[in-house]
Amino acid sequence: MRDSERSAEFVVFVRAHRADLLRTATLLCAGDDAFAEDVVQTTLTRLYLSWGRVRRADVPLAYARRSITHVFIDEARLAHRRRETTLADPTEALAAEPTVGTTDLVLREIVLGALASLGPRQRAVVVLRHWHDLDVAETARVLGCSTGTVKSQNARALAHLRDVLGATDHQLSLEVS
Amino acid sequence: MSPSHDLTRALQAAAETGRPAVDPGADLARARHAMHARARRRVRTGLVGVAAAAVLAVGTVAVLDRSATDPAGVELVAQRFEATPYTFDLTPQGWSVQAQQPWAVTIVPDDGSTSEDPDVFVGKLVIMFDANRPDGRVVDHDGRRFWVSGDSGYTTLATRTRAGEPSGVVRIQYPADAGWDERSMVDFLASVHVGAGAQQGSG
Numbered sequence: 001m002r003d004s005e006r007s008a009e010f011v012v013f014v015r016a017h018r019a020d021l022l023r024t025a026t027l028l029c030a031g032d033d034a035f036a037e038d039v040v041q042t043t044l045t046r047l048y049l050s051w052g053r054v055r056r057a058d059v060p061l062a063y064a065r066r067s068i069t070h071v072f073i074d075e076a077r078l079a080h081r082r083r084e085t086t087l088a089d090p091t092e093a094l095a096a097e098p099t100v101g102t103t104d105l106v107l108r109e110i111v112l113g114a115l116a117s118l119g120p121r122q123r124a125v126v127v128l129r130h131w132h133d134l135d136v137a138e139t140a141r142v143l144g145c146s147t148g149t150v151k152s153q154n155a156r157a158l159a160h161l162r163d164v165l166g167a168t169d170h171q172l173s174l175e176v177s
Numbered sequence: 178m179s180p181s182h183d184l185t186r187a188l189q190a191a192a193e194t195g196r197p198a199v200d201p202g203a204d205l206a207r208a209r210h211a212m213h214a215r216a217r218r219r220v221r222t223g224l225v226g227v228a229a230a231a232v233l234a235v236g237t238v239a240v241l242d243r244s245a246t247d248p249a250g251v252e253l254v255a256q257r258f259e260a261t262p263y264t265f266d267l268t269p270q271g272w273s274v275q276a277q278q279p280w281a282v283t284i285v286p287d288d289g290s291t292s293e294d295p296d297v298f299v300g301k302l303v304i305m306f307d308a309n310r311p312d313g314r315v316v317d318h319d320g321r322r323f324w325v326s327g328d329s330g331y332t333t334l335a336t337r338t339r340a341g342e343p344s345g346v347v348r349i350q351y352p353a354d355a356g357w358d359e360r361s362m363v364d365f366l367a368s369v370h371v372g373a374g375a376q377q378g379s380g
Contacts, residue, residue: 007205014201023192031191038297041207045290048208074330075299104190111191131188158184165187 006051013054014044017061021068027127028072028120031112039075043068065132066142069124073143076120114164121145122157129154214288251356253365262372263304267365272302280378281305286355302357303350306371307378311335311346318363325359332359334366342371 021043025036047054047064057063115123121143128139129150136154140147256268260277269284276283276295284302285291291300313326313335324335335348349366351357 003209007209010208011201011205014204015198018199018201018204022194022196026194027188027192033194034294035297036194038292038294041204042292042297042299044204045208045211048205049212071299075297104193107187107190108193111187115191127188130184131192161184 006048009055010044010048010051013047013060013064017064018044020061021064024065024068024127024131025072026112027115027131028069028076028123030116030118030123031108032116035075039068039072042075043071046071069128069142073120073124110165110168111161114161117164118157118160122153122160125150125153126157126161210288211290214286214290251361253361260304262374263306264370264372265365266368266370269302269365275301279374279376280307298350300352300355302352302355304366304369305348305350305378306338306343306345306375307348308345311337311348316359316363319367321367323363323366327353330354332357332362334359334362336366338371343373343375343377345371345375345377347371 018040021040022036025039025043026033029035029039043064046067054060054063115126118126124143125139128134128142129136134142136147136150140150143150251272252270253267254270255266258265258268258274260274260282262279263277263282271287272284273287274282275285282304283295283298284304286300291297311324313324313333316323316325321336326333326335330353331350332353333348333350335346338345338347347366347369349362349369351362
């Protein structure tokens with residue numbers, strides 16, 4: 001495959017899907033913008049280096065979403081030592097938020113704070129299951145774990161999110177699956 | 178009355194960055210740079226293999242036993258460098274210190290293929306100092322004990338600091354696809370001296 005052809009296809013892909021990948025990264029990184037941007041950049045570079053696999057994928061965006069999850073897990077694991085010491089109690093962070101603003105902006109900060117208090121793999125489970133709408137088996141395949149692990153991580157994560165949001169002025173209605 | 182949200186809507190609200198679209202040019206330039214860097218590493222590996230005998234003759238420690246699936250090679254040379262409070266007796270050719278802190282040193286390839294953010298460790302060599310108990314497969318080398326562990330494409334080597342150094346465990350974490358191998362990493366870790374200003378990281 002010629003470089004020019006690969007580059008042209010890559011540019012089209014980035015133009016179409018970068019925003020989607022950034023939204024995914026924002027959730028995975030719990031609103032850490034710099035971390036999310038770095039995850040996106042690393043993912044796009046990896047996709048370019050293995051562009052043949054992206055082309056052969058049934059759904060290139062789905063392939064990219066799996067890749068970004070892997071990049072996030074790698075980076076989160078590597079950065080864990082440093083990052084884990086900087087995470088604050090999300091309810092403390094929320095207490096400092098301004099009380100005025102649109103519902104969505106307030107909700108955004110609350111949800112990101114709650115996601116930040118989950119472990120990286122639990123966060124990935126939530127994003128894969130409830131943002132990418134993958135089933136349990138596919139989520140397990142992406143994360144390289146058993147379906148039972150996905151179910152238990154998902155249940156714990158949702159219970160935690162419900163607790164954190166319940167401590168604020170918001171309620172989260174959700175089904176634990 | 179408290180507002181109620183379903184999870185999808187909550188995630189949707191959380192995912193919105195509000196940032197404008199980015200021109201793909203920067204992503205393309207970064208990706209092309211990484212591809213060229215990978216090609217250069219592959220060429221360099223060939224040169225390292227040809228020059229192996231000469232390299233050994235001048236007293237360097239070379240990484241020679243690459244497998245067919247390991248396209249890149251990293252050469253360690255007997256040259257001291259400082260990353261205060263750490264000192265290294267060996268220098269990896271083509272790699273440089275990106276960040277040094279009392280609890281860690283980050284070393285990156287010179288080809289620009291890794292993040293400029295020192296807190297992002299993907300593709301980098303990270304030397305850490307902490308008090309956690311080392312575990313994993315045991316390797317004895319030159320009178321010292323090393324522990325090897327790893328997963329997800331990364332390997333971590335750990336060893337206890339020498340007598341006279343701050344007490345603790347010094348570790349090296351390295352990516353499997355960057356040309357490092359266990360033997361050279363043991364040599365490299367054994368060359369680390371932990372200075373008085375070192376602080377144990379948490380975690």
